[in-house]
Amino acid sequence: MSSNSFGKLLTVTTFGESHGPAIGCVVDGCPPGLAIAPGDFREDLERRATGRSRYTSQRREADEVEILSGVYEGRTTGTPIALVIRNTDARSKDYNELADTFRPGHADYTYWQKYGIRDPRGGGRSSARETTMRVAAAVIAKKWLAERFGVRVRGHLAQIGELVPRTFEWGAVEANPFFWPDAAMVEELESYVNALRKSGDSVGARVTVVADGVPPGWGEPIYGKLDGELASALMSINAVKGVEIGAGFASVAQKGSEHRDEITLDGFLSNHAGGILGGISTGQSVVASIALKPTSSILIPGRSVNLAGEPVEVVTKGRHDPCVGIRATPIAEAMVALVLMDQALRHRAQCGDVGPVSPRIP
Amino acid sequence: MSSNSFGKLLTVTTFGESHGPAIGCVVDGCPPGLAIAPGDFREDLERRATGRSRYTSQRREADEVEILSGVYEGRTTGTPIALVIRNTDARSKDYNELADTFRPGHADYTYWQKYGIRDPRGGGRSSARETTMRVAAAVIAKKWLAERFGVRVRGHLAQIGELVPRTFEWGAVEANPFFWPDAAMVEELESYVNALRKSGDSVGARVTVVADGVPPGWGEPIYGKLDGELASALMSINAVKGVEIGAGFASVAQKGSEHRDEITLDGFLSNHAGGILGGISTGQSVVASIALKPTSSILIPGRSVNLAGEPVEVVTKGRHDPCVGIRATPIAEAMVALVLMDQALRHRAQCGDVGPVSPRIP
Amino acid sequence: MSSNSFGKLLTVTTFGESHGPAIGCVVDGCPPGLAIAPGDFREDLERRATGRSRYTSQRREADEVEILSGVYEGRTTGTPIALVIRNTDARSKDYNELADTFRPGHADYTYWQKYGIRDPRGGGRSSARETTMRVAAAVIAKKWLAERFGVRVRGHLAQIGELVPRTFEWGAVEANPFFWPDAAMVEELESYVNALRKSGDSVGARVTVVADGVPPGWGEPIYGKLDGELASALMSINAVKGVEIGAGFASVAQKGSEHRDEITLDGFLSNHAGGILGGISTGQSVVASIALKPTSSILIPGRSVNLAGEPVEVVTKGRHDPCVGIRATPIAEAMVALVLMDQALRHRAQCGDVGPVSPRIP
């Protein structure tokens, strides 16, 4: 069925393949009056871009956004906003030799089984190229959330392979190509990733996103809960194998007396809940983390099968990231922002100006 | 907005509060001709039931399912199937003393902020009582999946506090009240949970669900992926704080050469993917795990706030589980089964009899 | 697929068959705080009821509504409201002799072709009995619209066979069993319907619904327009074969200079638009009309075919209305009210407190 739309009231429909003429999206349901200009998209698209540093894939796309509709004289009109980006650096010939091979760990085999037809150019629709449009769409959501509610959505890399930050500073995150919150470790990361690349292997990563300023009351029980929607949004990102809210899997070994976030008139005493209780925001920071698998596009040969049903050996020579998790940071932010804006509209639909009500925990 | 429905083509709408007259659901979109009898619901409802053993909450509900519609002469007709269960053991007075208190770790405060109105009886709509109807609805899904595709959905407890199974046998799982796959550890678990109860505390848990027999091709890219739908379905279960597919968060520290599941004509050589690539089933077992937080309904006093905005001390004296994760097992199975049936119908809608196609990995 | 839910943000899911144990609905998305009591449903259910007068079907149902959820201490809580009505006067044996016959003009044959299974008891799911729940659900919508916006939704019979009202008075409508706006014609109608009944035949009808007080701005271009949603809502009523907004089919022979509703600062000079332009309410009364076909359940024998594929002669002896259009009046009101409330919530979601803005036509 039609499954390329995301969000209930702010609905983003994406289209396009990695090596097709263009990728794009339609953002439907945005309130009228929001100022949007083509330049607004640049920063986040660059943060996500392949080719941003030596540590990510070397495909270089201009990622120039054209606004085809929904904005008049610099403001949204309430009608659907269509954004298109032309693909300019799609080297399909890189993939020629893999055209008949099912790459392990990729969607080749499953798309083939599902559709009985296959676009082998760079993964086609299953490529992470699609996430460019999520980031573009989320620029609108981030802007609306910030202007209307003062919400700020930020992400950082929280683990790569076995490495975890030893200190944490938001200020450090945007100052290095790894979105790493510990400035002192950047050199170590560079060596790590360079060594990986040389070995022809890849590694997984963990990304954490924090949304500050979310008011209490967002989230739609029972099947549109804030955490439920975050989970599907984040899991839909390429290579994600796990999603956590707040304490996440650490909760398994916690005691109730430790995990519960006690409440005082000065605020909650902790945030194991990640800012969500019963599927509704508490007013604390919303915190979500994801696990990204290591890419299977590596130089180390592996066994596979081709279209003719013959065993083959696969080596992926394309331009790929040794750690796809690095540039997942802005993508994860994007999904969180899109979910939050959707939830804000859903809350307003049913509850209007109800809430926050007294007493309110600061 | 309306958010009490789950699933796109097989849609389950649940209703009812913990201490209201009844809970129920409407299952819409079920193919005609499936044999369904009231007795079919008994086993799974009992597996989920509170009061099943000394190790879970002592509320005892008959959980007698009445089929109000959609079944004629023992077979589904294709029209909506309404199921209702009367609440019979709702002791609302247990909650009287908490009527004005926001319990930490519960949805009390967030429902209040969202709706500006509150049903304090046993958590109202936010109670895990609602999950009874998910289990009931999933009985239909499990039956259809089994009859039509030979799919079998099973779950087990995979961790409780720090305890993990040392051996694994499906045969052991249903033979103890903990859904524990290591028979030799059951006594140890009993002591552990009894000690917890005595201490007035609670603990978290991990539950794993495995679906065998899922054919390749199920899953709807990009925003209706099988793993994305599983993530929101599982995250919507009360107390869940994390969801993993296959290797999950372990992927973070894995290398690509280790994680990728190599393919041979005799099958995949591993299943780190958890049976899903690109959001579509591979034909391997679909494996999902969840983290459940320890319940905050404990006897150890904690700080909170009441409706009047005064600081209070909270102790929860109701009938509660020291580990809510135990009976989450059948609930998690239910969500997986509902997602799978929905995906099967969605796949059929667009692709009809396409797939599986050659070559097919066994 | 699942198609028994109606409305996007106020979603009504109905279930139940004509001769099953019960019919019911779940109303999801209703704002919290609305006062609702079981007694609120009585009036409209009685207006719709079969057995209300000699001029409609003689089935007599108590139509006692039980509220199973979503209302606490007399007010909606924002959680799903489940309503159930037990069927008490279902005489299935009336239908025994038709169990194997496809009645012309009925859904027997098409349900059989669609589902390959059939519930022959009184039409099963396709029976107008289902509309009882639409009327019940709409009681909530009417109340909310009235309290929140002063909107009033009223309907009347506008034609029966060749008869049309010669005068129009809202006051007359509820004073006769035909919802007829011309008091002087009631006796004539009685004779007409009695004669019809004696002849064993039936006749069609036209019903008009008027909603006063709808503010400008409701309606969701392009595919959720107010008129588009009214059209599907009204067409979904049993026996409806046509829907008109404002001048409707009379527009075909109108000139633009006649049809356009000129605007002055004192108001619009006419209402051929039926209160809707570009799919959005203008602030004038919203006016919709429907055509209802004559029921095929008549005593005059007709040709048909049975399950065995043999030609048969059909005579319908059950308790049926000579003019099903008469009691369609409250059903049509119900659908208009449900659409309006849904549109109000949809408008609020995207546009919040935007509108009405200056200049506003009174």
Added chain:
Amino acid sequence: MSSNSFGKLLTVTTFGESHGPAIGCVVDGCPPGLAIAPGDFREDLERRATGRSRYTSQRREADEVEILSGVYEGRTTGTPIALVIRNTDARSKDYNELADTFRPGHADYTYWQKYGIRDPRGGGRSSARETTMRVAAAVIAKKWLAERFGVRVRGHLAQIGELVPRTFEWGAVEANPFFWPDAAMVEELESYVNALRKSGDSVGARVTVVADGVPPGWGEPIYGKLDGELASALMSINAVKGVEIGAGFASVAQKGSEHRDEITLDGFLSNHAGGILGGISTGQSVVASIALKPTSSILIPGRSVNLAGEPVEVVTKGRHDPCVGIRATPIAEAMVALVLMDQALRHRAQCGDVGPVSPRIP
């Protein structure tokens, strides 16, 4: 909320304004393997095009479709198909003098009230230019319906002002610029429309669409009925004020003995039902008609109000059709085709290969 998508399983999302840089659509849910080429769109777009003859608006658009995604090597891949058409003949200056005026009978006032912002260029999003993308999307649906089921969807003008065809021949319809089924009347129509244009006035029209070859069983009770979906689809077309299925409003004056379509083993004896019973196709031709209002864009001055709240006199000098109903014919066909394909997929989702079953009426 987001309301620019149409269809449940075959979902068409349109975007773009009359005088923006481009219009476009995303067709999501199309089965894989359907052959689609850019040239396939030409014929129907030309049939719809403004500027096709002297009898319609003189805006001349190339309407060149670019396929941005979803088609690989000439076949659909199952991923979203994005189509874009650049606007090339948008003379916005034609509208400058109306920029501050609310045109009677147009969406100017209602968009202003809804969104508090306004794109005055040619009606912006509310322009019939949007329907171009419906016709483009429906080319895909028509092709799939024809190839897979032999379904053929055709429309014709059935009335213009007081003129109705005296004879009927499908062969005549495409041979004149009015889609008129009576070749002998074409000259009369030409004079009629020329006279209208000279008088500066406009007139309404009726369009009928017939779908042959629809198998029994399509349609989703209760709220996704075939007739209900047709009603909203057709009512969503600009200027439509009424929708009829089969006998439509003529049913009001019919007797049951006349209206019911008796059944024999050789077929139904009539088709007052328009091929739909209980919301499901019968296997007869599906017949739907619409009423289109006369455009309010006329040269005859009319009263209105401007943004400053002052009374003004309006004369519309743009390039407009004296009868917008004429080119509504391919648009109405498009909506019927899109609904039918959506229903075919929905039927397949739930019922798979059920139906048609025996006995089947030919």
